[in-house]
Amino acid sequence: MWAASLPALDERLDLGTGRTGTVLLLVSLGVLVSMQGAGRLADRWSSRRVCLISGPIAALVLLGPALAGSYGVLLACAFVFGLGLGVLELAMNAHAVEVELVYERPIMSSFHGMWSLGGAAGGLLTSAALRGGLGVGTLLTITAIAGAVLFLLPGPLLLHDRTSPKPVEAKSAERRSVGRAAVLLLGAVVFAGAIAEGAAMDWAAIHARRVLEVDPDLAPLAFTVFSTAMTVMRFLGDRIRGRLGATRTLRLAGSLAASGYALVLIAPLTSGASMALAWAGWALVGTGLATVVPVAFSSVGASQEAAGRALAMITTFLYCGLLAGPAVIGHLADLTSLPAALALPGILAVFVALAGPRAISALLPTRPHQTPVPTPTT
Known part of the structure; x- marks a missing residue:
């Protein structure tokens, strides 16, 4: 709902691309700052308790950006909003790992698919609400209160007991320790994909409004198309x-994402079909980028016995790109133009297509085209 409401918030406070980028940067900084302590909280209190507490709080702090009456107030509220999101993000993923251990089959991709499904639903609700005449401040206020209540509903179903890791089974001789260079290369691929994903998440709707000049109530649908395509592919990705x-x-x-950004960039040059062409482009971007992170995580986990440090490194690259990317696009757009700025994630998608396979081959030299798929436990 926050991402889909950005075009209307931009118009209400007359932000412009540069100041919108600063707002997104402060959200990102808040997330990164709070994540540093959220892990220790989860270890001390359990991920379940942190989820129960941080969920409603993360929703309620959205009231700050919703009610901000000036750019300065919005900056402070955006940072606080990011603090809440960071704690919740880490707690949800930590609890998802524990749930996966109990479930005894890989289901992490489905959790991320549900996250994307929520993004698509938020975009549709935002578009419908704005089209019905609801102001962006009122919309985000309702979202904050409703979100806080919704976070309470699954609380009793979360795991009560901490899950002890299962004994590590003997790995085959084919699995070897991964060199730092290979992990860094894969991290660069994930970083590039994360910037491309973040650009689509936070700038697709603004691109539709500012560059394609569609109506404010239709602009969020660009984000919805991207999010829906990513959701579908995440459920099919494995x-x-x-x-x-x-x-x-x-x-x-990488090829699909690069093709999608190419369509987005040429959309303003067409007459009459610019919005449809942009939607097709965002659909390709979402379809392509949906599988980058699952493939990277799976490859690192399958390539060595002790994958913890490598996975932590990949995750750091992921969040840095995903959270900082939209802000970089905003300031680059302020210096040039938004279409010119969106050429950057397109180029990075090409990098994913070229460097990604090389990184995977370095990680899995014995089976360069196949990542082992765990057998479900019955």
Whole structure:
């Protein structure tokens, strides 16, 4: 709801691309700052308790940006909003790991698919509410209060007992320790994909409004198209990777995302079909980028016995790109133009297509086109 409401918030406070980028940067900084302590809180209190507390709080702090009456107030509220999001983000993922251990099959991708489904639903609700005449401040206020209540509903179903890690089974001789260079290369690929994803999340709707000049109530649909495509592909991603293998899946992912950004960039040059062409582009971007992170995590986990440090490094690259990317796009757009700025994630998508397979091959030298898929436990 926050991302889909950005065009209307931009118009209400007359922010412009540069100041909008600063707002997004402060949200990102808040997330990064709070994540540093959220891990220690989860270890001390359990991820369940941190989820129960941080969920409603993260929703309620959205009241700050919703009611901000000036740019300065919005900056402070955006940072506080980011603090709440950071704690919740870490707690949800930590609890998802514990749930996956109990469930005894890989389901993390489905959790991220549900996150994308929520993004698509938020975009549709925002578009409908704005089209019905609801102001952006009122909309985000309702979202904050309703979100706080909704976070309370699944609380009793969360795991009560901490899950002890299961004994690590003996790995085959084919699995070897991954060199730092290979992990850094894959981290760079994830970083590039995260910037491309973040650009689509926070700038698709603004691009539709400012560059394509569509009506304010239709602008959020650009984000909705992207989010819906990503959601569908995240639910299908494991099956596709099982058929194509990790390297070819990553090559296809980068190629689709790069093609999507190309369509977005040429959309303003067409007459009459610019919005449809942009929607097709955002759909391709979402379809491609949906599989980048799952493939990266799976490849690191399958390549070595002690994958903890490597996964932590990849996750750091992911969040830095995902959170800082939109702000970089905003300031680059302020210096040039928004279409010119969106050329950057398109170029980075090409990097994913070219460097991604090489990174996977370095991680899994014995089976460069196949990442082992765990067998479900019955």
